[in-house]
Amino acid sequence: MLELRYLRDHAETVRRAIRAKQLPEALASLDAVLLADEQRRLLRGDLEALQARRNAASREIGARKQRGEDAEELIREMGEVAAEVKRLEERDASLEAQLRSHLLEIPNVPHESVPYGESEHDNVVVGEHGERLDGAGMRPHWELAEGRGWFDLQAGVTLTGAGFPVFRGAGARLVRGLAAFFLDQLGRQGYEEIAPPLLVNAASATATGQLPDKEGQMYEVSGGFYLIPTSEVSVTNVHRDAILDEDELPLRYCAFTPCFRREAGSYGKEVRGLNRVHQFDKVEMVQFVRPEDSYDALEEMTGTAEGLLEALGLPYRRLLMCTGDMGFTQAKKYDLEVWSPGQERWLEVSSISNMEAFQASRLATRARPGGVDGRGRPRLVHTLNGSALAFPRTIAALLETYQREDGSVALPEALHAYVGTDLLA
């Protein structure tokens, strides 16, 4: 969330940001925060004066009793003060709770380099790599897989419901190979591998920004837990409520996990095959960096994800998300889309974002200059995350791009050792 002090000093900037992000309902939240803040500061003036009086009187009572003097009158007097203090404290607590809940409803402010836009149509293509294959005669991945049994959508429907594909045989091996390939690549670039819990509590989901505003996107299970919609949630919360050593930044983590998303309201060709599913695998990158380094880190991470697509020989393009399409928590976000020749459309396989301090303030993740024992004041870190990469659409593009006349798929060389074959037949 944005910090209260920032909100007080930059209310207009935040109003513009809210409008640019197409979240007008947050304007009321901002007003509510500013009002509650003002009321609270007034209240605290009275409250603290009263507390000071009580503290002084209590000391005096203690002193008198020690001298064996009578303090009955003062005690009676303080009884009234104590009741008033209690009343004001309750009012203060209620204002603070209001403040906090509305604060959580205010989105992050886009970076100045982010273009204004109302929807996905206003995103800007900032680079394209590789030559798109002509779609003539190319089959979509679901037809290819159907013939060879690499994944079984019907079985998933039986087991669970639509959007839960069952990978099998060479398809399952491809999943495992891709995971190992991605993780190895990231490991080489200094990312520490994490195998996190797949269930998180509400505090974790709130810290990374899934709650309270995107509740409907997560599966909630009994015990008050949520299935992670991305390992960003698990991995970023590893340092919740922590003071890091600023000299040890950046911290780079990666994780291979399933992700669970309700994706309510999607239909039609958007969801054919592996285009959009409720459970999918993804390798995620997460970084904790010093504030002044976060935009360099964003470029670096995006480059890393692009490197994976290049290693797989898949044509892709990079999009800079406009203000209206970038999401609640982000300050700047790139999407990578891979070319799907069998469908003749672009498929989003990665999304890399800089949250600046937005998550860090909810996480209370700070870093102290000069080490944990140092004397410097801790300050909020910046957090970033990005997919490297999401599996189903990567697999779709791989199958379609490398398909042969007979419906088999010749894998790119980078995967041969990982999948244990150069051909899915």
Add this chain to the structure above:
RNA sequence: GGAGGGUUGGCUGAGUGGUUGAAAGCGGCGGUCUUGAAAACCGUUGACGGCGCGAGCCGUCCGGGGGUUCGAAUCCCUCACCCUCCGCCA
């Protein structure tokens, strides 16, 4: 699941109702000494919020929440986590 013990500042660890924001030690920072360093010695050293140009003043914080009291780190309730023992499971 049952019984007991514990959770205090960056760390170890005192403190069981009244100048305790908290002893002591370690660590950190500054200094003396030294060619330099170590050792020794001296000083200093929590966070957050509010007010003030400033020196400074006020408030809150001893795992979380609630209660008793004029006053709570200290008493009561509750929750979480850790440790020990018993049971159960792998």
